[in-house]
Amino acid sequence: MRSFNGEYGRRRVKDCPATKWPTPDRAPTPERGSAVVEFVFLAVLLMVPVAYLILTVGALQGGAYAVVGAADQAARVYVLQGDEGTALQAARQAADIAVTDMGFDPAKSTLTITCDGGCLTPGATVTAQVRLRVDLPLVTGIPGVDLQAATVESVATQKVGRFK
Template identity: 50%
Template sequence: MILCLRRTLARAARRGEGGSALVEFVFLGVLLLVPLIYLVMTLARLQAGAYAASTAAREGARGFVTATSEDSAEPRARAAAQLALEDQGFLPADGTMSLGCDGDPCLRPEGRVEVQTTVRVPLPFVPVFARDVVPLEVPVSATHVGVVDRFKEAP
């Protein structure tokens, strides 16, 4: 009688656990995988922002120092920086650029032009209405100094 009762209890215990390991594995897998995927997406977007900021600063400085006149230098630098931002999927409104010269005129031989760009990288999957209430973006900035060619004629 005791032996029969033990067998019945053992069968009941085995029947209650059937298939629950698969459910637990899927549940825990999804629970851990979703934040991991979000983290990878966020880091990839931040890396794109860092690359866009540094490329925009470098290309803006290069566009400025290779200009033929003072009047065309700044629009040329801004256009080059805007193209660099758009290459990484950022809108022109997402970035800002500031220019600074070490003397007057800026395009004199061996003149230094400093370009600083800042890109605001929004976090993925955050709705626009939430961004209006709480700033959910990360600013990434870069600075590049361009030097005007030594043998360039002064404008």
């Protein structure tokens, strides 16, 4: 039986034509090892604004949900009250609770109630409009900085019941 030592029928590595190609230690370009630095730099440069954009869009969407709920509840609560003084107070309280539930400051929201004719007469239409100022995320804790992303608003209408 014949033994195989690995050298039978093979050429030596130094005689192989593949060794004449450039190797990594003899690369023709002077850039070596800078790919990681470039990747980190570009990742930070691109990812930080994208992440901040996502946070801002999330805050705006939360503000939109807050004003829709606040306007709907304010109009609904207003038409259920007995007199206009308590109706306005109850509507303001309902709007504040709805805005607070979504994580916003109720001091940055405004409520406007409009009616056609007498506000609490049967069959009258009551319209509640809520506006909310949405601040930019992550800059609200900096003193003296007051930047807003947008103002969102919503309108809801309710009819006063006929048999009130």
